[in-house]
Amino acid sequence: MKKVFSILRILGLVALAVILAEVTLETGEESAFLAYPVLWLIIAIILVIAVAIEVSVHSLQRVLYKSLTPDAQARYDNAVAIKKQKQFHWWKKKYKKLLDKKPIEAEDEIILDHNYDGIRELDNNLPPWWLYGFYASIIFAFGYMLKYHVFDGTSQKEEYLMEVAEAKEAVEEYKKNAKGLLTANTVELLTGEADIEAGKAVFTANCVACHKADAGGGIGPNLTDSYWILGGGIKNVFNTITEGGRPGKGMVAWKTDLKPDEIAQVASYVLSLHGTTPADPKDPEGELYVDPDAKVENVEVEMKDSTSVEINMGYEEE
Numbered sequence: 631m632k633k634v635f636s637i638l639r640i641l642g643l644v645a646l647a648v649i650l651a652e653v654t655l656e657t658g659e660e661s662a663f664l665a666y667p668v669l670w671l672i673i674a675i676i677l678v679i680a681v682a683i684e685v686s687v688h689s690l691q692r693v694l695y696k697s698l699t700p701d702a703q704a705r706y707d708n709a710v711a712i713k714k715q716k717q718f719h720w721w722k723k724k725y726k727k728l729l730d731k732k733p734i735e736a737e738d739e740i741i742l743d744h745n746y747d748g749i750r751e752l753d754n755n756l757p758p759w760w761l762y763g764f765y766a767s768i769i770f771a772f773g774y775m776l777k778y779h780v781f782d783g784t785s786q787k788e789e790y791l792m793e794v795a796e797a798k799e800a801v802e803e804y805k806k807n808a809k810g811l812l813t814a815n816t817v818e819l820l821t822g823e824a825d826i827e828a829g830k831a832v833f834t835a836n837c838v839a840c841h842k843a844d845a846g847g848g849i850g851p852n853l854t855d856s857y858w859i860l861g862g863g864i865k866n867v868f869n870t871i872t873e874g875g876r877p878g879k880g881m882v883a884w885k886t887d888l889k890p891d892e893i894a895q896v897a898s899y900v901l902s903l904h905g906t907t908p909a910d911p912k913d914p915e916g917e918l919y920v921d922p923d924a925k926v927e928n929v930e931v932e933m934k935d936s937t938s939v940e941i942n943m944g945y946e947e948e
Contacts, residue, residue, distance in 0.1 A: 636688070640680045647676050730755045812890035814869040820898035829899030832892050840880065845900065846908025849880060851915040854906045862919035867897040 648663075651672075657665040695703065731754060732740055740753045777783040784792075805811045820826070834843065840850035851859060860870045871893050875881025884893060 636684045640677065640684060643680050644673060644677055647673055730758050812868075812894050814865050814872065817864055817868045817890075817894050817897070819864040819901065820894060821902075825895045826899050826902055828892070829895035829897070829902075832888065832896040833899055836884070836887070837896070842908065842910075844906070844908040845903045846910055847912030852908065852912040853900050854903050854908055854911065855914050856904070856918055856920075857914035857916045858919045859916035862901075863921050864894075864897055864901060866919075867900055868893055871897055 651662045651669050655662040655666065663669050695706070698706065732752075737752060742751045742753055744751045778785070805816060820829070833841075833845075837845075837850075840848055841853055842848050845853040847853065851857075856862070858866065860866060860875060870881070871888070872883065872885045872890075874883035888896070
């Protein structure tokens with residue numbers, strides 16, 4: 631029994647050290663032992679010290695016991711036996727009280743008159759632990775009735791729907807901030823210098839063969855004018871790069887080669903070239919694209935004849 635308690639003390643000390651390390655060290659969601667591997671060494675040292683202390687204490691007790699006279703040893707053994715007996719009696723008393731059972735020698739007091747082929751029935755009381763549990767269930771049922779049937783508490787279905795809605799909001803918020811989950815619907819124009827430079831690097835490595843280094847157009851169309859075959863703007867350009875251009879025209883889908891954040895960067899770089907002057911620009915292709923969200927800078931109205939007018943709207947450059 632002493633060995634069992636010694637092992638429990640050692641394990642308790644190590645567990646306490648682990649809990650203190652996790653609580654006192656701020657490492658976010660990461661375990662302290664992953665953030666600071668040296669803690670494993672510290673725990674090992676604590677374990678060795680704890681084992682050494684336990685072994686030393688037991689060795690000292692044996693030495694002191696052997697140094698006693700035979701009469702002193704006998705008195706010591708007798709005292710230990712009495713202490714163990716008292717402890718056992720205390721546990722037995724508590725166990726008996728918890729079950730509220732009659733001892734075998736007193737079963738004649740609670741035996742019933744029923745006799746089933748020699749089998750007799752005892753009229754034992756219900757165990758107190760069972761009664762306490764039953765009373766607790768009555769109290770719980772009363773509180774449950776008040777909350778859900780009197781004060782109209784939130785039902786399980788309503789709680790489920792609320793949690794699902796919260797989870798959807800969390801997912802959408804995560805998608806907005808996670809570059810790796812960008813789509814044509816969530817992408818936004820990037821204007822930061824680092825993103826533009828990254829987009830230029832992607833363009834140089836993958837796009838110059840068809841669009842030339844200055845984006846003036848070669849096999850592919852000119853990307854610096856306001857005419858677009860599949861629509862301009864960050865969302866359309868992102869979708870064109872991701873899914874590819876018109877079938878049979880050579881523009882492949884880059885979604886298998888480029889990450890969504892890289893596609894957003896190269897699309898933003900392409901749009902940053904709008905209005906530049908290539909060395910040998912290709913003739914415009916497609917249709918004039920006007921950003922529906924662009925701000926109108928000025929409006930010119932010209933009377934063509936008595937029945938028609940021409941409206942020219944100037945848009946601010948984004």
